[in-house]
Amino acid sequence: MILVGQYDSPFVRRVAVSLRVLGFAYEHDTRSVFGDFDAMRRVNPLGRIPSLTLDDGETLIDSAAILDWLDHAVGPERALVPPEGVARQRALRRMALATGAIDKVGAATYEQVIRPSALRWPEWIARCRTQAEGAIAALAAEAWPVDGRIGQDQITTTCMIRYVRMVDGALLAAGKYPALDVLSERCEAREAFRETFPAEYVVPRGE
């Protein structure tokens, strides 16, 4: 399998961590979704990451679809999202909050970092950050497990935390949400997270 996309994308990273936790081997294609845009569009018509090219040559796009494929491949006993009931609803809600926070912080970051400064829209940035703050506070109020098997809700939320800390640290300063600090420290200590840890956020910068 070939995973396309760099680990500073939390969507790529949650797939990479899940592949490792579930014991799948993969090659890593680290071409940039910005610098190698035309090549990326040949992999995924949307020109986005992540993509996962399977051994039979088929390419899956969108992290949620890739994670769904992985869960089905390993079966309900090992799946990272519980197969049914309240546990599944809870996990899906947490994942929606975490991916929603990534979307909103991402939108604000593209506006603040990539877009030329003369074209930036402060009210839009503030709105996106408010939405992200709501999701992050809701995740901080969840009762996170302190041991046991790791699930996709913990993987996705930990990837979200690292991403937000790289691009907009004030939203998730250490100590602001102690429950998220504990979750992040516990997960980031695992091999699958250490081996995919993004040191910095690499995108073209607007003037």
Ligand SMILES: N[C@@H](CCC(=O)N[C@@H](CS)C(=O)NCC(=O)O)C(=O)O
């Ligand atoms: N819903 C998609 C979102 C993927 C996404 O937003 N990827 C970003 C990187 S974090 C990207 O490709 N950005 C480039 C662009 O959209 O132009 C998923 O879960 O895979």
